[in-house]
Amino acid sequence: GAGVSQTPSNKVTEKGKYVELRCDPISGHTALYWYRQSLGQGPEFLIYFQGTGAADDSGLPNDRFFAVRPEGSVSTLKIQRTERGDSAVYLCASSFEGHNEQFFGPGTRLTVL
Amino acid sequence: QKEVEQDPGPLSVPEGAIVSLNCTYSNSAFQYFMWYRQYSRKGPELLMYTYSSGNKEDGRFTAQVDKSSKYISLFIRDSQPSDSATYLCAMRPNTGGFKTIFGAGTRLFVKA
Numbered sequence: 001g002a003g004v005s006q007t008p009s010n011k012v013t014e015k016g017k018y019v020e021l022r023c024d025p026i027s028g029h030t031a032l033y034w035y036r037q038s039l040g041q042g043p044e045f046l047i048y049f050q051g052t053g054a055a056d057d058s059g060l061p062n063d064r065f066f067a068v069r070p071e072g073s074v075s076t077l078k079i080q081r082t083e084r085g086d087s088a089v090y091l092c093a094s095s096f097e098g099h100n101e102q103f104f105g106p107g108t109r110l111t112v113l
Numbered sequence: 114q115k116e117v118e119q120d121p122g123p124l125s126v127p128e129g130a131i132v133s134l135n136c137t138y139s140n141s142a143f144q145y146f147m148w149y150r151q152y153s154r155k156g157p158e159l160l161m162y163t164y165s166s167g168n169k170e171d172g173r174f175t176a177q178v179d180k181s182s183k184y185i186s187l188f189i190r191d192s193q194p195s196d197s198a199t200y201l202c203a204m205r206p207n208t209g210g211f212k213t214i215f216g217a218g219t220r221l222f223v224k225a
Contacts, residue, residue: 035215042117043157055211056212091156093156100162101159105156107154107156
């Protein structure tokens with residue numbers, strides 16, 4: 001079956017612009033996670049969804065970052081007023097509820113000029 | 114100090130060698146311990162996970178957890194060039210959600 005997909009694969013934007021990153025989880029997975037990975041670092045937790053609700057958003061760095069999952073499937077990570085420090089690979093993962101095995105997508109490489 | 118410390122390497126070994134990868138952590142609440150493999154420009158993929166202390170073996174891979182020392186290890190036997198990748202340790206508590214903390218990853222090169 002299809003794995004986790006993320007679009008776009010690459011996004012280049014200018015400082016101050018707004019961006020949306022999309023994640024399509026594996027069908028049937030109720031848990032969805034967003035991470036940010038900078039060069040030479042491990043993934044950094046941003047937010048975790050259980051169904052439609054954000055069960056833990058403690059990793060969002062500030063109020064410029066927001067994520068939604070309105071129907072409990074596809075999720076969108078939204079970043080307002082982008083800064084050069086936001087440049088990173090944004091990873092999405094999904095899993096069955098209560099399971100440790102998170103399946104990761106290939107990521108969206110965001111570059112803020 | 115980071116919650117999870119992992120030597121970034123790189124670690125270079127000849128084909129067939131036994132590889133030892135390690136992480137230390139500071140949060141005694143961590144109960145689930147995972148190892149992920151990440152190839153360049155790909156998402157991480159789960160190799161193994163263990164709950165609490167002990168050993169777990171799966172083919173050429175063995176994971177060990179020593180909670181008393183806050184130290185976890187991944188051993189790879191008969192290493193192959195295809196094992197060349199970045200290995201990430203990850204962990205989370207048993208309660209309080211599914212926030213998973215990752216190490217920085219160790220880059221491994223297995224030379225043919």
